[in-house]
Amino acid sequence: MTTILMKGKPVADAIKVELTERIRTELRGIAPTLVVVVPTGESESDYYLRSLSKTAAECGINLLQKVLPAEAATKDYQFVVSSSGMESSIHGILVLRPLPEQVDTDAVTAIIPAEKDVDGVTAGNMAALYLEKPRLVPATAAAVMALLDYHSVPLKGVRAAVVGRSRTVGKPVALMLLSRHATVTICHSRTVDLAEVLQSCEVVVVAAGVLGFIKPGMIKPGAVVIDAGFNVLPDGNVMGDSDPAVAEVASLYAAVPGGVGPLTVVCLLKNLVVAAAQQAKWQGSQLA
């Protein structure tokens, strides 16, 4: 079987063209501005941030980094988030995870204004997705769906498995697949017969956070497999949650690196442009 690799880059490029156009027309050239709150010394964050900075620059988007020291407390993060929340020239706020141990991530997330929540992590935006009225959705989940759609993968009535139940990937992907009428099974670390579950599924999305967790033998031949895992190796390289040999079994395969990753940052910036356009509209109506 010839496997088609689902590359993130062409999809990302198409979205970048769309964003540049929307900034020109909907925002009339006002550069959307994103504040990224960065904890010091997290290698996952570093990798993501480099990619985000580069892509933002390409699209004419301002990116302001607020780097907090390793010992910063919950209230320090909250201060940065709330002051950015009140500033009308800032359109989006992203708090890079994981935060240091001493920080209460939920308490920091809770004060991101929903309209600036470009990674869809606030309760309001999660609830909107759950209630089938999605607004700003988690960028990784959006990237998974964008890949599936770019390759015209049928979803209606199809058996799909999501491996992992995180707030930012597993659960939102499950809800988005469900809203597209897939029959969705949510698997996780306690799933006993993972191979048996996956063997019954035509679409498999993996975000388990475990390096090489998914082996080729678990996959139904011809299935579509999207690896949304992200593991930074000691040598600085990145690998996903699936064994690259999955390519030998799948019909379409989004590997790591090269699949979901390059698309995630673009989906996040798309959320930013949507948020900025919405805020510009509100401000326009207040002035009118």
Add this chain to the structure above:
Amino acid sequence: MTTILMKGKPVADAIKVELTERIRTELRGIAPTLVVVVPTGESESDYYLRSLSKTAAECGINLLQKVLPAEAATKDYQFVVSSSGMESSIHGILVLRPLPEQVDTDAVTAIIPAEKDVDGVTAGNMAALYLEKPRLVPATAAAVMALLDYHSVPLKGVRAAVVGRSRTVGKPVALMLLSRHATVTICHSRTVDLAEVLQSCEVVVVAAGVLGFIKPGMIKPGAVVIDAGFNVLPDGNVMGDSDPAVAEVASLYAAVPGGVGPLTVVCLLKNLVVAAAQQAKWQGSQLA
């Protein structure tokens, strides 16, 4: 195989004893008060309301019915909800669904204060469940879980199917099963191979809203089947979403009537007592 019928009544009776005791101790005899907003002429509502009134009376709970005429508009419903929301002697608000066609149910739901939302239908309470910090959860979903727990049904690592993806039953049950570490498949009207999916599951919860949808041949012999469907027949009788012959295949079976139904109203009143106790605590701390 001898099937054990999972009766709602003994579980409901146990919870009623607990509620009476909590009202005595935590509320020091203050009767919890529930406002039920009732659209005129809905037979499903009538049935539920009779059961709710009876159970409330048994537990020493006040129930205030606000019946709205058939032609009432969204703003009429909102007025009743918001005035009940501001009244400190009212601890819970239930808006009986379905509302008449001309009423925007979401717009009415949106103004129920989260702390009085005894059926867990507001965005805040849905988000809390999604984020694994459940507060007030939908009563039918709570009833399903109470039945499973009363019969000590193992859930960890078990394959479970939820048939139906409503906000009030299917999705919350799926999330609750997931938080108990079941491997959960969400099925629905577009699911192509329902029998094949269900055959692989040890636990099946049905809330599809289709009379007799689940046939015995779809069920894995020995599985646990909970019917959370509710269909009112022209003769006034009630039936579920499963063919009663499922009893011949399942090891444990919650049929309709007699299973989830009697427990749902008790779970709703339990939410009310929890809500009232929380509100009493806040008021106490304001006075202190």
